[in-house]
Amino acid sequence: MQQAIAVLDSGVGGLTVVRELMRQLPQEKVIYFGDTARSPYGPRPAEEVRIFTRQIVDYLFQFDPKMIVIACNTATAVAIDDIRTHVPIPVLGVxxxxxxxxxxxxxxxxxxxxxxxxxxxxxxxxxxxxxxxxxxxxxxxxxxxxxxxxxxxxxxxxxxxxxxxxxxxxxxxxxxxxxxxxxxxxxxxxxxxxxxxxxxxxxxxxADETAQEISTILSHRGMLAASGVMPIHQFFCSGDPELFKQIAQSWLRELISIRPVVWQVPNII
Structure with a gap:
């Protein structure tokens, strides 16, 4: 089974990276998670953003991704070092x-x-x-x-x-x-x-530079998907799936299926 590139964001913003990734590397499978129920991350304390980011990465790891892309600037700023020590695969921010x-x-x-x-x-x-x-x-x-x-x-x-x-x-x-x-x-x-x-x-x-760097990292590690593969992308969100689907299909210009994810927001001490 083709390993995917896992992309996460506080909401729909990371779709800008996904669109460029799909354009530059059309053979790569993408698994996307938008934390729309808890967006925006910007006003939240840094520790809370780190907890949310770790939680999403743990969720995405059930799909055995070959790379994590933190397509959220706030999460990149405060959580990328933590995630890099937490997982054994390449982690790229924006x-x-x-x-x-x-x-x-x-x-x-x-x-x-x-x-x-x-x-x-x-x-x-x-x-x-x-x-x-x-x-x-x-x-x-x-x-x-x-x-x-x-x-x-x-x-x-x-x-x-x-x-x-x-x-x-x-x-x-x-x-x-x-x-x-x-x-x-x-x-x-x-x-x-x-x-x-x-x-x-x-x-x-x-988005453009991030997609280029994804290509460079995967190529250097011999992890690019085989050419001619037609990937089936997967999209998940923690909030309203219909609104997410509407925005995603408008931006990506293709039909997608979306699966809502429900979990309890952890308490921040």
């Missing part, structure tokens, strides 16, 4: 790929980052960017309204423009030439974000 993509793109060395409160508070992007390019200048802004807006399936609604404009107002006019979409939900709002920031600011999604 922050380092996003930072590399921005370094490749910027000409001025002045980069903007938008993300959840948890991601911005962690300063994970600043650290990743300065590890590669110590002199880079970074403007960061938490945008807590955006991910919940996407989770409700309202990313194509008329009010999206107003919500995005309100969220990005502190960055408008800053001398950035590229903006990292530091939450995998934000590519759903690309048109609105581009309209607010202007065409001179390049929007950076980690």
């Amino acid at each position: 922050i380092s790929p996003g930072a590399r993509a921005a370094i490749k793109s910027t000409k001025s060395g002045i980069v903007g980052v938008i993300g959840t409160e948890g991601t911005i508070r962690s300063m994970a992007y600043e650290q990743a960017l300065r590890t590669i390019s110590p002199g880079i200048q970074v403007y960061s802004e938490a945008c807590p309204l955006l991910a919940p807006f996407v989770e409700k399936g309202l990313f194509d609604a008329e009010e999206a423009n107003a919500v995005v404009e309100q969220s990005l107002r502190p960055l408008v006019g800053k001398p950035i030439d590229c903006l990292i979409l530091g939450c995998t939900h934000y590519p759903f709002l690309t048109d609105s974000i581009s309209r607010v920031m202007g065409t001179e600011v390049t929007l950076i999604s980690s």
